[in-house]
Each structure stands twice: as structure tokens, then as C-alpha cells.
Amino acid sequence: MAFAIEVKDLVKYYGELLAIDHISFQVEKGEIFGFLGPNGAGKTTTQRILTGIIEANDGAVWIMGYNIRKDAFYAKSLMGIVPEMANPYIDISAWENLMLMGELYGVPKETRIKQADKLLKMLGLNERKNAKVKTFSKGMKQRLLLCIALISQSQLLFLDEPTVGLDVQSARLIRNLIAELNKEGVTVFLTTHNIEEANQLCTQIAIIDHGKIATIDSPENLRQAFRSMQSVEIGFAIPFDDTRLLRKLAGVSQVKKVGEKFRLYTEEPAKVIYELVNLSRTNNIKFTTLNTLGPSLEDVFVKITEQHKGWDYEKH
Amino acid sequence: MKNTKKVKQELRRAWAIAKKDIRIYYFKSPVIIFGIIFPFFLFLAFALGRNISPVFLFPGIIGMTLFFTASSVGPIIMPWEARMRTLERLLSCPVSIQFILLGDIFAGFIFGIIISLVPFLFAILGFGLAMHNLPLFILSILVSSFCFSSLGILLSSPPSDNPSNIMMLSNLVRLPVIFISGIFIPIEHLPAAGKIIANFSPLTYTVDLLRYGFEGVSLYSVSRNVSMLILFLAIFLLLGMKLHKRNLVKRL
Numbered sequence: 249m250a251f252a253i254e255v256k257d258l259v260k261y262y263g264e265l266l267a268i269d270h271i272s273f274q275v276e277k278g279e280i281f282g283f284l285g286p287n288g289a290g291k292t293t294t295q296r297i298l299t300g301i302i303e304a305n306d307g308a309v310w311i312m313g314y315n316i317r318k319d320a321f322y323a324k325s326l327m328g329i330v331p332e333m334a335n336p337y338i339d340i341s342a343w344e345n346l347m348l349m350g351e352l353y354g355v356p357k358e359t360r361i362k363q364a365d366k367l368l369k370m371l372g373l374n375e376r377k378n379a380k381v382k383t384f385s386k387g388m389k390q391r392l393l394l395c396i397a398l399i400s401q402s403q404l405l406f407l408d409e410p411t412v413g414l415d416v417q418s419a420r421l422i423r424n425l426i427a428e429l430n431k432e433g434v435t436v437f438l439t440t441h442n443i444e445e446a447n448q449l450c451t452q453i454a455i456i457d458h459g460k461i462a463t464i465d466s467p468e469n470l471r472q473a474f475r476s477m478q479s480v481e482i483g484f485a486i487p488f489d490d491t492r493l494l495r496k497l498a499g500v501s502q503v504k505k506v507g508e509k510f511r512l513y514t515e516e517p518a519k520v521i522y523e524l525v526n527l528s529r530t531n532n533i534k535f536t537t538l539n540t541l542g543p544s545l546e547d548v549f550v551k552i553t554e555q556h557k558g559w560d561y562e563k564h
Numbered sequence: 565m566k567n568t569k570k571v572k573q574e575l576r577r578a579w580a581i582a583k584k585d586i587r588i589y590y591f592k593s594p595v596i597i598f599g600i601i602f603p604f605f606l607f608l609a610f611a612l613g614r615n616i617s618p619v620f621l622f623p624g625i626i627g628m629t630l631f632f633t634a635s636s637v638g639p640i641i642m643p644w645e646a647r648m649r650t651l652e653r654l655l656s657c658p659v660s661i662q663f664i665l666l667g668d669i670f671a672g673f674i675f676g677i678i679i680s681l682v683p684f685l686f687a688i689l690g691f692g693l694a695m696h697n698l699p700l701f702i703l704s705i706l707v708s709s710f711c712f713s714s715l716g717i718l719l720s721s722p723p724s725d726n727p728s729n730i731m732m733l734s735n736l737v738r739l740p741v742i743f744i745s746g747i748f749i750p751i752e753h754l755p756a757a758g759k760i761i762a763n764f765s766p767l768t769y770t771v772d773l774l775r776y777g778f779e780g781v782s783l784y785s786v787s788r789n790v791s792m793l794i795l796f797l798a799i800f801l802l803l804g805m806k807l808h809k810r811n812l813v814k815r816l
Contacts, residue, residue, distance in 0.1 A: 296652075296816070299656045300656065301652060301655045301656055301816070302812075302813050302816075320658075320660070321570055321573075321574070321658050321659075321660065322658075324656065324657065324658035325658040327656070329653070329656045331652040331653055331656060333649055334649050334650070334652050334653045335648055335649040335650055335653075336650070336653075337584070337588060337648075337650055338648065339587070339588045340584075340587055340588060344587070348580060348583075348584050349657070351576070351577065351580035352577050352580055352581070352654075352657040352658070352659055353657065353658060354573055354576075354577070354658070393653075396653070
């Protein structure tokens with residue numbers, strides 16, 4: 249099967265700083281591939297190499313079978329891109345921005361007019377299509393950037409933090425659109441800080457840290473791999489502050505106070521619940537709530553990025 | 565065959581970039597101030613009150629106007645795009661950096677030609693100057709405008725996202741050039757050192773060609789003037805593209 253994106257042994261230096269350290273991965277056609285990592289981990293550098301904006305020092309990237317370095321013109325023609333912190337041209341209208349980008353992607357005039365019309369309506373910008381973009385809000389500019397990325401009807405989208413700093417409605421509109429496009433077969437490479445967004449949208453997630461891929465898996469498998477991060481959350485009917493007592497319960501590895509509740513981390517939630525019930529009977533302490541929680545993707549992310557040096561998550 | 569098709573497609577996209585530049589950058593204040601107003605007042609300061617014949621004066625004015633206008637658009641584009649965060653989006657399009665810069669050069673080229681039509685028409689209609697060789701005159705305008713517009717691109721290659729820094733640098737380079745190119749003082753009247761330095765100014769060859777177009781008389785031969793302009797054009801173009809490519813990452 250031909251991959252939408254294939255990355256092999258990519259290396260990028262900025263001066264003496266090794267920003268990307270021999271990373272390799274593949275993105276299958278039709279996937280939403282989440283690319284997560286802390287600030288400075290190498291996310292944007294990787295996306296810039298993948299989209300042909302900067303060149304790697306070593307390694308290779310294929311986009312839909314085209315080598316990004318040797319066949320940049322053809323590879324770039326197949327992508328739609330929303331770069332991080334980018335702006336549309338603010339001195340011209342939304343319509344003129346779309347016509348310009350359509351021309352730059354070689355979209356025939358009739359098609360780009362139809363497509364621009366459809367996209368502006370779909371993203372709620374049609375009323376303001378002739379207004380200069382300098383009068384747009386941040387959310388409107390971001391929606392316009394997404395229209396620009398879609399003007400060439402690309403089958404591969406690169407989105408770098410597409411919802412960052414947006415109001416709830418704009419962010420939701422963009423997320424829904426990403427999911428809709430994916431249903432139609434569009435492959436999405438989503439670089440994000442927003443773990444919940446990645447959790448909702450992505451079929452595969454790669455976590456990058458210090459220029460290295462720490463792990464790649466589906467969100468569900470990542471959570472499963474970190475069974476030790478399962479927890480039992482408990483709230484007591486009376487004021488209770490004896491964390492030492494909770495820590496002594498069999499099967500509990502760690503106790504955290506979260507607001508008025510306690511979170512007891514364990515690999516065996518059933519055993520911990522049994523112990524808690526015994527504790528309640530013995531000490532006559534009533535519960536108000538008792539929930540079992542799987543590890544959140546955020547827990548997994550923090551664990552990996554804190555400890556991935558030498559960490560083999562499959563052992564856990 | 566595949567390559568010819570690709571070049572044609574990239575040329576069309578370079579033209580789309582030129583149209584974008586025309587819409588966005590022609591009316592930016594640094595372009596108006598340093599491309600039109602500044603050379604106009606410079607001309608007034610040097611030419612008014614001096615007994616200079618129109619047939620000597622106008623080739624100089626047209627050459628100077630072309631030089632300032634064609635080279636004033638390029639320096640503003642890249643720093644402006646970097647500052648407004650539109651550059652990365654542009655670079656991700658299926659157009660190589662060479663053709664993006666070519667689009668920017670087209671914009672300066674057209675601006676130079678349009679604005680220099682003003683003194684040209686003034687010379688013909690206002691002062692009744694006759695043309696000795698119109699086709700050569702037109703060729704000189706075309707080659708020179710392309711050459712000066714490429715100079716503008718070269719001047720914008722330092723990786724600054726501050727247009728005023730680049731405009732300052734470009735004026736530092738452009739201002740001395742007009743004093744050594746035979747605009748206000750004929751080159752043959754310059755001291756020996758001045759005559760040598762004049763050879764390193766592309767404007768010298770433009771003004772000399774324009775004088776030939778009007779009068780049929782020039783200091784250097786037509787072929788030497790044209791060859792030197794093409795040589796400068798090639799240097800500005802190749803050096804500009806190389807430096808831009810090298811400095812691109814620093815702009816992002």
C-alpha cells in the first residue's frame with residue numbers, strides 16, 4: 249500500500265543544535281495522524297520539512313509517492329496546508345485570497361470560483377467575502393486559512409495548531425470539518441498541543457520529544473499500554489485527609505488529591521475498590537462518589553515526554 | 565517535455581504572485597516615498613536653476629526614475645511577508661523560490677515602466693523632444709527595468725522582517741549610484757576616478773542608452789551598454805536568488 253506520507257531517517261540541524269534526530273514514520277491514506285509534543289520538541293520543524301518549506305540535512309520524505317526534495321512541485325500540488333501562526337493577506341479580500349491561492353495551485357478559474365463559493369459558505373464567511381481580511385477576527389482568519397488549504401481539493405491536509413487561540417464555536421466548526429473531510433477520504437496530518445483534540449480526532453498519534461519519536465500508536469492502545477496509570481477516584485462524605493491510609497491500601501501505587509476527591513493510581517482497579525469498601529466498613533466512612541478512570545491521553549503524554557529517555561512503554 | 569510544462573505552469577504562478585504584489589505593495593508608503601517622491605525632489609534639488617539642455621536632462625531623469633521605481637518594490641516584499649506571517653503559506657505553494665522571486669521582479673519591472681512613462685511623455689509632449697531610435701529606447705527601458713527590479717530583490721535578501729531596515733540599506737546603495745552614472749554631470753566631465761567608478765554602475769549604461777535613443781550619440785557603444793546591463797541583470801538575479809534561498813529559514 250502506498251502511504252500518504254513516508255518519512256525515513258530524517259535529520260535536521262540548526263547550526264549545532266540537533267532539532268530532528270533520525271525520525272521515521274508512515275501515515276496511511278485516510279488517517280488522521282496526530283503529531284504531539286511539548287514546545288521545542290521539533291513538531292513545526294518536522295511539518296516544515298514534510299511540506300517542503302525547509303530542507304532536511306539527511307533522510308527522505310515521500311508525499312503520495314513523490315520525493316519532497318526532488319519532486320517538490322508535484323508533492324506540494326497534492327497538499328493543503330495551514331501553517332502555525334500564519335495569516336492570510338490582510339490587505340486584500342477573502343475572495344481575492346482564495347483566487348490567488350487557487351492560481352498558485354493551478355486550479356482552473358471556473359473550478360476555483362465554484363470551490364471558493366462553496367468553502368466560504370461552508371465556513372460561514374460568505375457574507376464578508378469582499379471585505380478586506382484586516383477587518384476579520386482571529387477565528388475568521390483561521391477559517392479563511394482552512395478555506396485556502398482546501399481550495400485545491402487536496403487529498404492530504406497539514407494542519408499546524410489549527411484551533412489554537414480560537415473561540416469555542418470556531419474551534420468546534422474546524423474540528424467537525426476535519427472529521428467530515430476525513431470521512432470523505434482526506435488524510436490529515438494534525439500537529440497540535442491540544443491532547444483532547446488529538447484524542448477526539450486522531451486514528452494514530454505520534455509523540456515527539458527532543459527531536460525523537462517517543463511513541464506511535466492509536467490513542468486507545470497508548471492508554472492501554474499505560475495500565476499502571478489507571479486510577480480509582482473517590483470522594484468522602486466527611487472531611488478526610490489521611491492520604492497515608494489510602495497509600496497503604498493493597499494495589500495502590502500513588503495517591504493524588506484532586507479538589508475534594510482522591511485519585512488512587514493502580515494496575516488493579518477492582519482490588520483497590522474492594523480495599524476501599526473494607527476501609528469504609530471498618531472505619532464507618534461513607535463515600536459520595538467512586539469512579540474508575542482509564543489513563544487519559546494527557547497522562548500518557550506527560551509520562552512519555554517526562555521519561556521517554558530509555559523508556560519502553562510496552563514493558564509497562 | 566514534462567519540464568517545459570512545469571516551467572510554463574510556474575511562470576503562470578509567478579505572474580499570479582506579481583498581480584498579488586501589485587495589489588498589495590504598490591501603494592505602501594515606503595514604495596511611494598522612496599520610489600517616487602524622493603527621486604522627484606532629488607531631481608528638483610539638482611536640476612532646477614541650472615542651465616541644462618532638455619536633451620541631456622531627460623535621459624538622466626528617465627533613467628533615474630526607472631532606477632528608483634523599479635528597485636523600490638522588491639525590497640519591501642519579503643520583509644513585509646515575513647512580518648505579516650504570510651511568507652510560510654506562500655512558500656508551501658507549488659512554486660519554487662526562484663519563481664516566487666521572479667513574480668516579485670515582474671511587479672517591480674512593471675512599476676518602473678509605468679512611472680518612467682511620466683517623464684518620458686513630459687519630454688515628448690511637453691518639451692517636444694524627438695526620438696532618434698525608439699525601438700532601442702524601448703529595449704533599454706525593458707532591460708534596465710528588469711535589471712533594477714532584480715537589484716531590488718537582491719537588496720531585500722538580508723533576513724530582516726523590518727521593511728524600514730531594508731529600505732534604509734537599499735537607499736544606502738542606491739543614492740551614491742545616481743551621482744556616478746552621468747545623470748547630472750556627463751561621465752566625460754568626471755575626474756579619472758569617477759570615470760572608473762561609473763563603469764560599476766548599471767545606471768551608467770541605461771542613461772547612455774537612453775541618450776542614444778534621443779540624440780543618436782552615446783559615450784559607449786550600444787552593444788557594450790546592452791551587454792553590461794545584461795551582465796548586471798544576471799549578477800543581481802543569480803546572487804539575489806542564491807541569498808534568498810540561503811536566508812529563507814531565518815525569516816520564518
